[in-house]
Amino acid sequence: MNSRIKKLGTLLSNQIAAGEVIERPASVVKELVENSLDAGAKKIELDIEQGGSRLIRVRDDGIGIHADDLILALSRHATSKIADLPDLEKIGTLGFRGEALASISSVSRLTLSSNTANQPSGWQVVTEGTDAEPEINPVAHPEGTTMEVRDLFFNTPARKKFLRTEKTEFDHIDELIKRIALSSFDVNFILRHNQKIVRHYRAATSSMEQIQRVDSLCGAAFVEHALHMEAQASELKLSGWIAKPEFSRSQADLQYFYVNGRMIRDKLLNHAVRQAYHDVMYGDRHPAYVLFLKLPPDQVDVNVHPAKQEVRFRESRLVHGFVLRSIQDALAHTHAGECAASGEHMPKTITEKTAALTYPIHRASMPVQSVQEKMAIYHELHEVAEKKNTTGNEVPPLGFALAQLKNIYILAENEEGLVLVDMHAAHERVMYEQLKKQISEQKIISQPLLVPLTVNLNEREVNHIERHQHLFHQAGFVIDRIGTLSVVVRAVPDLLRDGNIEQLVRDMAADFIEHQKSSRVMDSIHELLGTISCHAAVRAARRLTIPEMNALLRAMETTDHAGQCNHGRPTSMRFSMAELDKLFLRGR
Numbered sequence: 001m002n003s004r005i006k007k008l009g010t011l012l013s014n015q016i017a018a019g020e021v022i023e024r025p026a027s028v029v030k031e032l033v034e035n036s037l038d039a040g041a042k043k044i045e046l047d048i049e050q051g052g053s054r055l056i057r058v059r060d061d062g063i064g065i066h067a068d069d070l071i072l073a074l075s076r077h078a079t080s081k082i083a084d085l086p087d088l089e090k091i092g093t094l095g096f097r098g099e100a101l102a103s104i105s106s107v108s109r110l111t112l113s114s115n116t117a118n119q120p121s122g123w124q125v126v127t128e129g130t131d132a133e134p135e136i137n138p139v140a141h142p143e144g145t146t147m148e149v150r151d152l153f154f155n156t157p158a159r160k161k162f163l164r165t166e167k168t169e170f171d172h173i174d175e176l177i178k179r180i181a182l183s184s185f186d187v188n189f190i191l192r193h194n195q196k197i198v199r200h201y202r203a204a205t206s207s208m209e210q211i212q213r214v215d216s217l218c219g220a221a222f223v224e225h226a227l228h229m230e231a232q233a234s235e236l237k238l239s240g241w242i243a244k245p246e247f248s249r250s251q252a253d254l255q256y257f258y259v260n261g262r263m264i265r266d267k268l269l270n271h272a273v274r275q276a277y278h279d280v281m282y283g284d285r286h287p288a289y290v291l292f293l294k295l296p297p298d299q300v301d302v303n304v305h306p307a308k309q310e311v312r313f314r315e316s317r318l319v320h321g322f323v324l325r326s327i328q329d330a331l332a333h334t335h336a337g338e339c340a341a342s343g344e345h346m347p348k349t350i351t352e353k354t355a356a357l358t359y360p361i362h363r364a365s366m367p368v369q370s371v372q373e374k375m376a377i378y379h380e381l382h383e384v385a386e387k388k389n390t391t392g393n394e395v396p397p398l399g400f401a402l403a404q405l406k407n408i409y410i411l412a413e414n415e416e417g418l419v420l421v422d423m424h425a426a427h428e429r430v431m432y433e434q435l436k437k438q439i440s441e442q443k444i445i446s447q448p449l450l451v452p453l454t455v456n457l458n459e460r461e462v463n464h465i466e467r468h469q470h471l472f473h474q475a476g477f478v479i480d481r482i483g484t485l486s487v488v489v490r491a492v493p494d495l496l497r498d499g500n501i502e503q504l505v506r507d508m509a510a511d512f513i514e515h516q517k518s519s520r521v522m523d524s525i526h527e528l529l530g531t532i533s534c535h536a537a538v539r540a541a542r543r544l545t546i547p548e549m550n551a552l553l554r555a556m557e558t559t560d561h562a563g564q565c566n567h568g569r570p571t572s573m574r575f576s577m578a579e580l581d582k583l584f585l586r587g588r
């Protein structure tokens with residue numbers, strides 16, 4: 001290292017700033033679309049080529065940029081959105097740092113064309129990712145702005161190496177536009193990839209149109225199981241859609257939280273939502289929601305993260321409490337809804353008082369099956385257990401069941417002392433290993449459904465299922481695509497015939513997308529088996545008989561890796577008499 005200090009050139013310092021905010025094409029799209037929204041655009045058209053690495057063009061009908069400001073707009077620390085510290089402390093726009101365009105232009109070839117209401121023509125400025133001072137030229141352009149970003153990272157090869165396939169990069173853009181479209185209902189979005197229209201989200205003003213947009217973005221099933229909610233307490237307002245607990249997800253992949261229109265991930269808010277669902281959802285499931293929190297801009301600091309994905313609340317405890325209570329209230333009424341879904345009385349309890357707060361968007365069109373654990377599972381366990389069975393008077397390693405604790409743990413006694421078993425985790429592991437074995441021996445038993453089941457999903461999920469049909473087939477499923485947004489399930493693994501197939505198919509699709517391990521066939525199959533076993537496994541909170549418990553213990557003893565569930569949690573703990581004695585300070 002040279003010990004003398006030099007001031008960095010503009011280009012290099014902009015490229016350093018770009019390192020923070022411009023990770024991939026989708027980050028460019030985010031900055032450009034946010035600028036369009038800040039400019040009041042009602043129509044935003046995006047043209048993407050080769051996943052965005054060749055071209056990203058964003059055209060809007062916003063207020064435009066004045067000719068005199070064009071070059072300034074591209075320089076760092078130049079913004080029209082704030083002027084002084086008090087402004088910084090109450091930000092009402094998505095952008096404010098004044099560095100996105102400078103960063104983008106330092107790592108690409110950028111053409112900015114724009115026109116405002118009172119100019120005779122539009123103006124254009126072209127940059128080539130160098131330090132050269134750009135010039136501006138007149139150009140025909142309607143009121144609004146077009147940003148054209150070509151050859152992203154062409155001058156920063158190390159960055160370019162991190163780009164994934166065209167398809168993956170486009171998927172990121174698609175997902176981003178989805179997130180933005182979910183919050184900007186009144187804006188018309190058109191997204192093209194390689195000259196083909198891929199998405200068109202029409203402006204949605206009426207509440208019916210809004211629900212349609214949520215439907216097209218989050219899937220019909222979400223809408224079908226969602227409650228609309230609105231809650232207000234002094235200056236805080238929370239609104240949006242939350243899924244009833246029965247529509248829980250295996251991944252946290254349907255969670256959209258916006259604070260003053262800005263999509264964010266926030267531990268505090270996540271925690272509040274999780275806690276609200278706590279009593280009505282199993283620990284390893286994830287709720288689905290689209291929520292909008294509005295509060296005065298001076299109550300929230302958005303200047304805490306370079307890509308502005310996190311915020312800090314001035315009154316965080318107040319916000320946490322408000323979000324928690326509002327969702328809890330809304331969910332409280334779904335208990336009645338659950339009865340309704342299982343075919344009994346419709347929710348008489350959703351009366352005038354609560355209707356103001358929540359209303360079901362649709363009634364569940366189909367009875368929602370609870371996960372039914374049938375004795376069949378235990379017969380299978382018995383079979384496994386019987387293969388090795390225990391001869392003579394020997395006490396087996398996991399001992400014999402004494403009782404069940406809170407319907408979650410099995411208490412058993414073995415030669416050394418006490419054995420505690422997490423019933424769901426253990427059963428899940430046993431199922432998983434059994435399925436794995438069946439697959440390797442090609443003995444998976446597939447059971448045709450008497451009535452094929454149609455499952456509505458989003459397009460991405462349907463694509464994934466279609467692309468990996470052979471894997472599902474190996475796992476005992478027969479699933480066909482029957483439209484852009486639905487699949488039909490014709491057969492399922494025998495083990496699952498009584499389970500909630502619809503939920504399972506959703507989970508498998510979501511898990512697949514999450515793990516993206518599609519190229520590694522065996523991994524993917526195991527991923528599927530994991531999801532299947534989790535569904536097939538007996539739920540915590542189900543009471544088992546002593547023979548059922550013993551069957552599970554015996555099955556665990558003959559199963560590989562039975563010491564841990566598929567999620568890596570232990571399935572059992574043992575306490576020897578000596579350890580127990582120590583706990584009670586009992587000398588022997």
Ligand code: ADP
Pocket residue numbers: 031035036039060062063064065073074078079080081094095096097098099100101102144145
């Ligand atoms: P920021 O959004 O943080 O202000 P940017 O570098 O993204 O910084 O943009 C700089 C400025 O350029 C903005 O403050 C705005 O005045 C102007 N600008 C950028 N994009 C647009 C657009 N699509 N329409 C109108 N003005 C824009």
Ligand code: MG
Pocket residue numbers: 031034035094095096098100101
């Ligand atoms: Mg900006």
